[in-house]
Amino acid sequence: MAFYEVYSHPVLVRYRSSVCTKATLFLVVVLCLTYIAPLLVAYRSQGFWIKRNIYEEQPVVRFQYQTLLVAATSLQGDYVAWSTFPHLNNMLGSNLRIPAVSVRTEKFTFTTN
Template sequence: MQSHRFASLPLLLLYIIVYVPPLLVPYRSHGFWLKQSTYLEQPTVRFRYEVLFVATIGPGPGSFLAWSTFPAFNRLQEDRLRVPLLSTREEDKNQDGKMDQLHFKLELPLQPTEHVVGVQLILLFSYQLYRMSTLVMQSMAFLQFFSPVPGSQLYMNGDLKLNQRQLLNHCGLDTRYNVSVVNGTSPFASDYDLTNIIAAYWDRNVTTVFSDPNPVWVTGRAADTPFIINATIHYPVEVILYPLKTA
């Protein structure tokens, strides 16, 4: 009986050598206790019909035209205010009840001596997630392009992508960022400065960004035609990061 016990010791040692070290690796790296996971969700996105637009006019430095849907901003522009023609259309391509993309067109009337060499455009959205936690926020797409050659049209086609700097909750209601990206009632010019708007926006832990815009800058504008921006912004299915519940 004792000889059988001694004979089994090498086999036991062999099991320990073979099986225990591989188990220690995931244990030490917390592989058995995942702290986060992911899921897919199509967000509910709607364009808020809120716009802030600045066009850089060449060839002189510092010349620009501007317009927005915020009357307080427009009052600050004085002779730089130029009202464009807008047309927008949101599309539910797969008929699932959620919008999939925005078609946005802006036509800026110009004088024969004015030439657009750059544009900056903020479009504001309502953005919501429901599958696990309910996230309700206001977000933006920032479109920007500059060229040394005056343009007649700018085409952009990209995604409104979710950007997470922290995990979203696995349940509950999150309305931290359900406030306007632009303080559209402020009488102060600093509240409409694009640098300040973008800096404040990027302080947030959850944002959207206009990703992979694929810009096409068209030159050769006739003197009596407007400068045109055509943008298509897609609302893709997102990979959402969230923490797993702990015991």
């Protein structure tokens, strides 16, 4: 069975509001927080590109009281040597010379500007 259109009437609904509303204020605040706030944060934190970067580090140096002394005695390759390592001193044989060594350590403090 077919239906026939007997009467039709278009419905036109219009909603109107002023520009100064809470919804407009909310939209402006959200847009500012979304776009302008990150730009201000990036600009205030040294800009968008690093212009100058300095990194300084002070090493910790500890003297271990270990040394090796090798001295050339001629141009033909003769040498004398001494070290604080007993096994190396045994291997040097006739080239071993025992020096008088004194050691002093000082503590330095560095300040940065």
